[in-house]
Amino acid sequence: MSERDSTMRAVITTYFPMFIAALSLVTSIYNGYLNNKFVDFIQHNLARAESLRTCKEILEAHAQVEFRAKILSQIGQRSGTPAELTAAGNAADEAMIKYVSLATYLANLYPEARERYTKLSVDLQKVLDDAPKLPADDLRKRLDETGAMFTGMNDDCVRIAKQ
Numbered sequence: 001m002s003e004r005d006s007t008m009r010a011v012i013t014t015y016f017p018m019f020i021a022a023l024s025l026v027t028s029i030y031n032g033y034l035n036n037k038f039v040d041f042i043q044h045n046l047a048r049a050e051s052l053r054t055c056k057e058i059l060e061a062h063a064q065v066e067f068r069a070k071i072l073s074q075i076g077q078r079s080g081t082p083a084e085l086t087a088a089g090n091a092a093d094e095a096m097i098k099y100v101s102l103a104t105y106l107a108n109l110y111p112e113a114r115e116r117y118t119k120l121s122v123d124l125q126k127v128l129d130d131a132p133k134l135p136a137d138d139l140r141k142r143l144d145e146t147g148a149m150f151t152g153m154n155d156d157c158v159r160i161a162k163q
Contacts, residue, residue, distance in 0.1 A: 047109075048163060054105055055157035061099040062150055065124055066143055068092035069131040073139045076132030085132060092128050099124065106153070113156055120149040 071088050080088075100121045107114040127142045134142065 048160065051106070051109055051160045052157070054102055054109075055154075055160065058099065058102040058106065058157075059154070061095065061102055062124075064095040065092070065099050065128065068095045069128050069139060069143065070136075072128065072131035073134050073136055077135060089132075092131070096125060096128055103153070106156075110156065110160075113153070116149065116152060120146060120153065123149065 068088065068091055072085070072092055075084050075088050103117045103121050107117040123146050127139070127146060130142070131139060
């Protein structure tokens with residue numbers, strides 16, 4: 001074997017494993033980068049899915065609050081018994097509690113909307129408190145006012161869905 005061959009063999013024996021190690025290091029770094037991107041993707045989709053689920057539930061809760069307000073108004077207009085009014089008031093309070101808890105959860109996810117969501121919850125509670133004394137037309141006007149604010153909340157949900 002010539003000196004040139006032995007030198008070449010020594011160079012290959014020395015540098016080839018280093019080249020493989022360097023490729024392995026680059027592959028490992030790239031794999032870490034991809035895993036980090038994947039985790040970010042999963043977290044974003046999980047937060048988005050949770051937000052959308054909450055948005056779906058708050059739509060239902062808002063409809064329940066409006067429905068319960070209408071029932072309270074009807075009972076109040078026909079001078080229902082105190083037991084009827086209490087039962088309807090309890091059901092309305094239950095719907096309102098669910099609504100407020102979902103609105104608070106959304107407000108925690110999106111702090112820039114906290115003030116609007118709180119105002120909407122307070123206004124809805126006032127409508128429920130006044131519902132037994134309100135005729136149907138007045139109740140509808142008050143619910144339309146809160147409905148406009150709720151449309152803003154729904155628009156936030158649509159914006160979240162598109163992210």
